[in-house]
Amino acid sequence: MVRPREPAGRGGLCFALAAAVFASLLPLPCESACREGCDLALASYYVSEDDVVSTIAPLFGIGYKDVLPYNSLTSPDFILTGSRLSIPFRCGCNDDGSLGHTFAYTTRSGDTYVNIARSRYRNLTTADALRRANSYPAVLIPIGVPINITVACFCGDEGISSDYGLFVMYPIRPGDTAETVAAAVGFSSSTLLQEYNPGINFTSGQGIMFVPTRDPQGRYRPLKARSSKRGALILFIYFS
């Protein structure tokens, strides 16, 4: 292997090292709310009559095959009305420092922010969030244009438990309680669900709950150590 020439000799190395150490001491811009997000979160999509995976998946910018590993389906053409489909997506940082993801949706005739949020996206977003994320006034949404669908997400909380790093975003439906949601997602503790969702009234029939869930291998994913990346970078520079 050819060793790359060090452009500025040892001085360059020392400068890089000092810069890296300095950077590691600075707080990241949005430390409190959003550091980097996580590569995987799931959206819980409530299945209505006539839904098929191949029409739901494109609402989230993916193909039906991407959805299959996260759901136990006998056939993608047949999903039970009233069941829920888990849709994988990347949970990133919004401009305001909160966690979220923006999907693109092409408007159709008759669309309003309310029906896009409630019917097309099954309450994974809200009409208010759509009004904030799009420049079109609510009464004048053109047909056939892309609009931003903002969905909130969550990657876990060290202060609650480091055993859980994969969450499903679960819009609460009328009749749900913390216990019915826990049972529906196969999660044993409704106490932990209350801890993860402090501001939510579980019996109000609305709101989005963050629920720890298993990956396609059937395991809970532990929370990733957030500081390991920067530590590795410094070591890399030091030893190179």
Ligand SMILES: *[C@@H]1O[C@H](CO)[C@@H](O)[C@H](O)[C@H]1NC(C)=O
């Ligand atoms: C979405 O929320 C509205 C208002 O709370 C509710 O009436 C509707 O049934 C919900 N839709 C779904 C698919 O859960």
Ligand SMILES: *[C@@H]1O[C@H](CO)[C@@H](O)[C@H](O)[C@H]1NC(C)=O
């Ligand atoms: C969607 O969001 C992007 C980035 O914030 C913005 O530039 C664009 O205008 C938004 N789209 C609409 C329809 O408002």
Ligand SMILES: *[C@@H]1O[C@H](CO)[C@@H](O)[C@H](O)[C@H]1NC(C)=O
């Ligand atoms: C939760 O919502 C239900 C139904 O809307 C309401 O009756 C109840 O008072 C609410 N509880 C709290 C603590 O706000």
